[in-house]
Amino acid sequence: ETAVFQTPNYHVTQVGNEVSFNCKQTLGHDTMYWYKQDSKKLLKIMFSYNNKQLIVNETVPRRFSPQSSDKAHLNLRIKSVEPEDSAVYLCASSRLGGSQNTLYFGAGTRLSVL
Amino acid sequence: GDSVTQTEGLVTVTEGLPVMLNCTYQTAYSDVAFFWYVQYLNEAPKLLLRSSTDNKRTEHQGFHATLHKSSSSFHLQKSSVQLSDSALYYCALSAYAQGLTFGLGTRVSVFP
Numbered sequence: 001e002t003a004v005f006q007t008p009n010y011h012v013t014q015v016g017n018e019v020s021f022n023c024k025q026t027l028g029h030d031t032m033y034w035y036k037q038d039s040k041k042l043l044k045i046m047f048s049y050n051n052k053q054l055i056v057n058e059t060v061p062r063r064f065s066p067q068s069s070d071k072a073h074l075n076l077r078i079k080s081v082e083p084e085d086s087a088v089y090l091c092a093s094s095r096l097g098g099s100q101n102t103l104y105f106g107a108g109t110r111l112s113v114l
Numbered sequence: 115g116d117s118v119t120q121t122e123g124l125v126t127v128t129e130g131l132p133v134m135l136n137c138t139y140q141t142a143y144s145d146v147a148f149f150w151y152v153q154y155l156n157e158a159p160k161l162l163l164r165s166s167t168d169n170k171r172t173e174h175q176g177f178h179a180t181l182h183k184s185s186s187s188f189h190l191q192k193s194s195v196q197l198s199d200s201a202l203y204y205c206a207l208s209a210y211a212q213g214l215t216f217g218l219g220t221r222v223s224v225f226p
Binding site for chain 1: 149156157158159160161164202204208213214215216218219221
């Protein structure tokens with residue numbers, strides 16, 4: 001049963017454009033995440049955010065930025081997309097940000113950059 | 115930093131036979147939890163198993179894994195696979211407040 005909702009499912013755009021992906025969770029969790037799943041299925045964390053603290057993976061290019069209106073929403077904005085940004089972007093949430101908490105993932109947004 | 119190494123690439127197995135996916139890890143933290151996630155085609159990764167207790171077997175949906183801190187391992191096993199077990203399997207660890215660190219994933223294909 002899906003409780004982390006992502007839109008859109010797919011997005012095709014051209015190099016240099018700005019894109020924004022939405023994520024909403026209905027689990028009442030405090031922490032949300034964005035992961036990137038590349039063409040080789042490697043899953044890498046990009047951001048984690050819990051209203052009080054944003055943790056950024058230092059390898060993430062500055063054109064990526066998370067945007068949160070409340071603890072149930074965490075959007076992802078890419079200011080000027082590059083070809084290497086083509087991937088599936090997975091949003092996730094967990095009850096707390098500690099080590100013992102399970103992440104629940106959305107189905108992902110597949111981005112294709114032409 | 116933390117790292118997870120798992121059986122790479124594709125594992126093919128005949129229906130009804132056993133399968134084992136290896137997972138080893140490196141971490142400097144002591145407060146760590148370990149996970150196996152399964153991702154079916156075009157779906158979200160879903161939790162299959164989790165553990166943070168040394169030498170305790172954890173089971174779910176016919177799969178089992180035991181965390182062995184002495185060998186830094188959390189291998190996944192199933193004694194009799196089904197066609198529906200064909201999927202991508204990820205081993206992951208979670209330390210402190212850093213989210214999950216995933217291995218590269220192992221694709222399992224089950225043939226009749």
